[in-house]
Amino acid sequence: LVMEQKIKELFKYRKLPFLLNTLKSKDKAFLKKQLVTIQKTIYNLDYYLESNWKIKDKKLAKLWEKINNSIYDAGFNSNEVEKLTTHIKKYQLHELQLRDNKLPTRLKMEYFYYYKSCDVRLMREIIYAFNPQLPQELPISDWRLYDLVTEINDDIEDVFEDQYTINGNYFLISVKEFGLDETSKTFSDFLNNLLGKSIQKFSRSK
Numbered sequence: 280l281v282m283e284q285k286i287k288e289l290f291k292y293r294k295l296p297f298l299l300n301t302l303k304s305k306d307k308a309f310l311k312k313q314l315v316t317i318q319k320t321i322y323n324l325d326y327y328l329e330s331n332w333k334i335k336d337k338k339l340a341k342l343w344e345k346i347n348n349s350i351y352d353a354g355f356n357s358n359e360v361e362k363l364t365t366h367i368k369k370y371q372l373h374e375l376q377l378r379d380n381k382l383p384t385r386l387k388m389e390y391f392y393y394y395k396s397c398d399v400r401l402m403r404e405i406i407y408a409f410n411p412q413l414p415q416e417l418p419i420s421d422w423r424l425y426d427l428v429t430e431i432n433d434d435i436e437d438v439f440e441d442q443y444t445i446n447g448n449y450f451l452i453s454v455k456e457f458g459l460d461e462t463s464k465t466f467s468d469f470l471n472n473l474l475g476k477s478i479q480k481f482s483r484s485k
Contacts, residue, residue, distance in 0.1 A: 313353040320346040329444040366397035383449045396426040
């Protein structure tokens, strides 16, 4: 129930119900259920990575099998699944590199948070695949800035609980490395930059 509530809040915050409402009612009912299942499998992977310093290949393979199967069940073939999960694997690498003391702060913030939003982008790509008209009305790239901001917000909201897990929380790690004042300035500057980009991109948009 805790995980289902977490998923419900994630989907609402990231506007996935808004996108699901663009689908035919039959597709919407099917996909809503399937997206929850997919997100659960991804959260199970997250939980394993956050809870275990030493990662077992067999366990990782089983978790990935469940992720892949949940996407197959949504109607995608093996090539499509491979493509859809590329960015999740990329972000998983960032998490695993913590164990080699390769911290997220060595990466540019936009790059890091782009990949950290991989699960939400996966959900969007699946919804878009079910509605061929949607890309013309609302290009999927239009979500990029929104995803960066919401992902940063997630890190800051989780700053206390993430102190007790093996977690690539950029904000928290930056505070540890550079102090709170410098980190706050870095994040404020970055968010203001995103705001400027957003105003420029959407000021003339419908």
